[in-house]
Amino acid sequence: MKSHFHAWSAVAALIIAASAVAQPYPTKAIRFIVPFAPGGGTDIIARIIASQLNEALGQAVVVDNRGGAGSTVGTDLTAKAPADGYTILLGNISLAFNASLYKALPYNALTDLAPVTLVAVQPNIVVIHPSVPAKSINELVVAARAKPGQLAYASAGTGSGTHLAGEMLKMSLKIDLLHIPYKGTGPALTDLIGGQVQMMVSTFASALPHVRSGRLRALGVTSAKRSRAAPDIPTLIEAGVPGYDYSTWYGVLAPAGTPRAIIDKLNRTLRSTLALEDMKQKFDAQGVEPLASTPAEFSSYLKTETEKWTKVVRAAGIPPQ
Numbered sequence: 130m131k132s133h134f135h136a137w138s139a140v141a142a143l144i145i146a147a148s149a150v151a152q153p154y155p156t157k158a159i160r161f162i163v164p165f166a167p168g169g170g171t172d173i174i175a176r177i178i179a180s181q182l183n184e185a186l187g188q189a190v191v192v193d194n195r196g197g198a199g200s201t202v203g204t205d206l207t208a209k210a211p212a213d214g215y216t217i218l219l220g221n222i223s224l225a226f227n228a229s230l231y232k233a234l235p236y237n238a239l240t241d242l243a244p245v246t247l248v249a250v251q252p253n254i255v256v257i258h259p260s261v262p263a264k265s266i267n268e269l270v271v272a273a274r275a276k277p278g279q280l281a282y283a284s285a286g287t288g289s290g291t292h293l294a295g296e297m298l299k300m301s302l303k304i305d306l307l308h309i310p311y312k313g314t315g316p317a318l319t320d321l322i323g324g325q326v327q328m329m330v331s332t333f334a335s336a337l338p339h340v341r342s343g344r345l346r347a348l349g350v351t352s353a354k355r356s357r358a359a360p361d362i363p364t365l366i367e368a369g370v371p372g373y374d375y376s377t378w379y380g381v382l383a384p385a386g387t388p389r390a391i392i393d394k395l396n397r398t399l400r401s402t403l404a405l406e407d408m409k410q411k412f413d414a415q416g417v418e419p420l421a422s423t424p425a426e427f428s429s430y431l432k433t434e435t436e437k438w439t440k441v442v443r444a445a446g447i448p449p450q
Contacts, residue, residue, distance in 0.1 A: 154214055154391050158189040162218045164203025166196040170332065170415065174249055174379055175219040177411045181402040199223055199288065201234060208236035212386035217245065217395070221379045222290055225434035229442040230288045232449040239435065244427035245381040245395045248403060251417040252352035252376050253294055255365065256336045256345040257328040258321055266302070266348050266368040269328075273304040281307040281326040283317035288447060291317070293438060294330040294351060294375045296445040301370050321345065332377065333358065334416030351375040358416050378420070378434075380427055392424055 159182070163175045172194060179190040195203035200223040210216035224238045236242070255266075261280070263269040273280050284292035287310045299306050309326050311317035314335050321329050322344050329336070330351060337359060339345040349365040350356050353374045365373040381399060383392060402408055403419040412419055422430065 154394060155186055155188045157215065158191055159186070159214070160210075160216045161190050161192050162203045162207050162216065163192055163194050164196060164200035164207075164218065164220070164223075165194065167194050170251070170334075170377070170417075171219055171221050171379060173415055174412075174417065177408065177415075178219070178248060178381075178399070178402070181405070181408060182398065185398045185402055199227055199230065201227055201231065201236075204238065204242075205235045207382065208241040208384055210384050212243075212384040212388075214383065214387055214391035214395070216384060218242070218382045219248075219379060220382050222377050222434065222438075224431060225438045226288065226290070226293060226442070228435050229439040230447065230449060239432060241385050242382040243385050243387050243392055244424050244431060245383055245392055246399050246424065247378060247380040247420045247422040247427050247430065248399060249379045249412060249417040250352070250376045250420045251378075251415075252333050252350045252356045253291070253330050254333050254336050254340070254350050254356075254359075254362065255298065255328065255330050255348045256321070256340060257348060258324050258326070259343070259346055260324055261327050261346075263348070264346065266365065266370060269348060270302050270304055273302070273306060277305040278307055280304075280328065281309045283321050283326040283329040284308060284310050285314045285317055286310050286312060288442075288450070290375075290377055291330050291332070292447075293441050293445070296447075297375060297441050298330060298365075298370070298373070300441070300444055301373050330375075332416070337416065356416075357418060358413065378430075379417075380422075380431075396424055 161175055161179050163172050165171045175192050179192050182190040195206055207216055207218040227234060257263060261272060263272045282295045284295055314332055317329055318335060320326050322339060340347045347362050349368040350362050351365055355364055400421040403421045409419060
């Protein structure tokens with residue numbers, strides 16, 4: 130009798146195990162790590178995506194803010210999480226910056242993370258204080274060369290996207306500008322509007338209202354194509370800066386080793402949600418544009434971006450932290 134009981138127990142255990150394996154992913158809540166504090170651009174985009182994924186996947190997608198050390202804390206947490214599809218990350222362009230900005234990262238973004246898809250891109254915009262005698266990029270070059278090292282550009286902090294974009298502009302135009310770092314985009318723009326500094330490569334959504342009000346003058350959009358939010362402003366390439374292409378991008382990644390079937394399901398689901406009109410409208414309100422990709426395309430893009438920004442960091446002489 131006992132042996133029959135044990136045999137049936139073993140069979141029951143196998144049936145339960147088999148049904149668990151057969152259950153389609155996901156079967157429980159997904160943790161969506163945002164490696165920045167609540168309220169910033171990455172956090173806002175993550176919450177827009179999470180609300181759509183909740184519906185599409187039939188499971189809760191819970192945003193978990195793990196800010197610190199320029200996004201490295203949350204990224205490391207993701208890289209070391211179980212590779213089962215229940216921890217994903219909303220990374221941004223800082224993944225490409227940090228490879229050269231930090232001496233010893235506890236992870237390798239190119240090998241310890243599995244790209245799922247790019248989700249959005251946000252152009253930046255070169256803005257100047259109206260007191261600067263320049264209404265075009267060419268006139269800015271003339272003004273900067275007349276006073277080498279005296280025109281000051283603000284950034285959201287050393288090693289931030291606004292800093293590296295400014296350094297890339299300096300190198301592209303072969304001009305000498307003075308870098309003034311601030312603790313965030315808000316304080317930098319406040320001083321720019323007040324005339325304490327003369328220019329900035331700012332995030333689009335932050336600067337555009339001040340351009341529209343006349344408090345700042347726009348010289349060009351940093352992306353390769355014009356922004357849908359301000360199609361009247363030329364790109365820097367159109368304005369005479371060959372090859373200049375900088376946009377803040379955002380993408381979903383999982384721990385390396387996450388099963389291919391899960392990566393593919395997340396990719397398909399995200400791509401379909403990004404195509405929804407509701408998503409486009411929500412992204413438009415934040416000054417960002419949906420940008421889906423395959424996992425392979427995102428992987429290649431991350432590698433190219435890392436190489437590009439490593440060169441910029443080295444040329445700018447920014448010491449690793």
